[in-house]
Amino acid sequence: GAGVSQSPSNKVTEKGKDVELRCDPISGHTALYWYRQSLGQGLEFLIYFQGNSAPDKSGLPSDRFSAERTGGSVSTLTIQRTQQEDSAVYLCASSLDRDPLSTQYFGPGTRLTVL
Amino acid sequence: AQSVTQPDIHITVSEGASLELRCNYSYGATPYLFWYVQSPGQGLQLLLKYFSGDTLVQGIKGFEAEFKRSQSSFNLRKPSVHWSDAAEYFCAVDGPAGTALIFGKGTTLSVSS
Numbered sequence: 001g002a003g004v005s006q007s008p009s010n011k012v013t014e015k016g017k018d019v020e021l022r023c024d025p026i027s028g029h030t031a032l033y034w035y036r037q038s039l040g041q042g043l044e045f046l047i048y049f050q051g052n053s054a055p056d057k058s059g060l061p062s063d064r065f066s067a068e069r070t071g072g073s074v075s076t077l078t079i080q081r082t083q084q085e086d087s088a089v090y091l092c093a094s095s096l097d098r099d100p101l102s103t104q105y106f107g108p109g110t111r112l113t114v115l
Numbered sequence: 116a117q118s119v120t121q122p123d124i125h126i127t128v129s130e131g132a133s134l135e136l137r138c139n140y141s142y143g144a145t146p147y148l149f150w151y152v153q154s155p156g157q158g159l160q161l162l163l164k165y166f167s168g169d170t171l172v173q174g175i176k177g178f179e180a181e182f183k184r185s186q187s188s189f190n191l192r193k194p195s196v197h198w199s200d201a202a203e204y205f206c207a208v209d210g211p212a213g214t215a216l217i218f219g220k221g222t223t224l225s226v227s228s
Contacts, residue, residue, distance in 0.1 A: 003158075004158070033215050033216075035215075035218075040220070041220065042205070042218050042219060042220035042221055043159075043205065043207075043216075043218040044218075045210065045215035045216070045217070048215050056215070059215065091158065091159070093159075100147045100166070100209040101147075101166060103161050103164070104161075104216065105161075106151075106158040106159040106160075107158050108156075108157060108158045109158060
C-alpha cells in the first residue's frame with residue numbers, strides 16, 4: 001500500500017516568508033508526528049497528533065511554528081517568518097496508534113532552504 | 116530525561132567484514148529501543164526494535180541488536196556488510212509517555228570494496 005507522502009520534496013524560500021509543508025499519512029493511521037533533521041543535530045521531535053486529542057506541541061522550537069491536522073488525516077506544518085536556522089529536512093511519520101509497539105513509518109521528507 | 120548517544124559519527128567497513136554500531140541510552144525504566152536506517156534520498160526505515168523478552172533482536176536485512184541493561188547499550192550488528200548497507204543509521208528510544216521517538220545523532224556507514 002501507499003506509504004507516508006510529503007510535499008513539496010524541496011522548498012526554497014526567502015528569509016521572512018511563510019511556508020507550509022504537507023504530510024499525507026498512511027490510511028488508517030491515527031498517530032502523526034513531525035520531526036526536523038538538521039545537519040549535525042540528528043532528528044528532533046516537533047509535534048505529535050493522536051486522533052482527535054489535543055496535539056503534543058512540546059517540541060516546537062518557537063511560536064513561529066504551528067501545525068494542524070484536518071479530519072484526522074492530512075497534516076500541515078506552517079513556519080511563519082522563516083529564519084535561516086529553519087533550514088532543515090522536515091520529516092513526517094505516522095503509526096497505527098500511539099502505542100510505542102506501533103511502528104512509525106516515515107515519509108521522504110521536505111528539504112527546506114531559507115536564503 | 117531520556118537521551119540517546121551514538122559515539123561514532125562515521126564508520127568505514129570493508130565489504131564482507133562484520134559491523135557493530137554503538138548506541139547508549141539514558142532512561143529511567145525499561146526502554147523501548149529502535150534502530151532506523153536512512154539511505155541517501157530516502158526516508159527512515161525501521162530495522163528492528165526491542166520491547167521486552169529476548170535481549171537479542173533480529174531485524175531486516177540481516178541486522179541484529181543486543182540490549183544490555185547493565186551497559187545501557189543497544190548495539191547494532193551485522194556479520195557481513197554489503198555495499199548496499201552504506202547509509203546513515205539512527206538509534207532511538209521512546210520518548211516521555213511513549214509517544215514520539217528520541218533519536219541519536221546518527222552514524223554514517225561507508226563500505227569500501
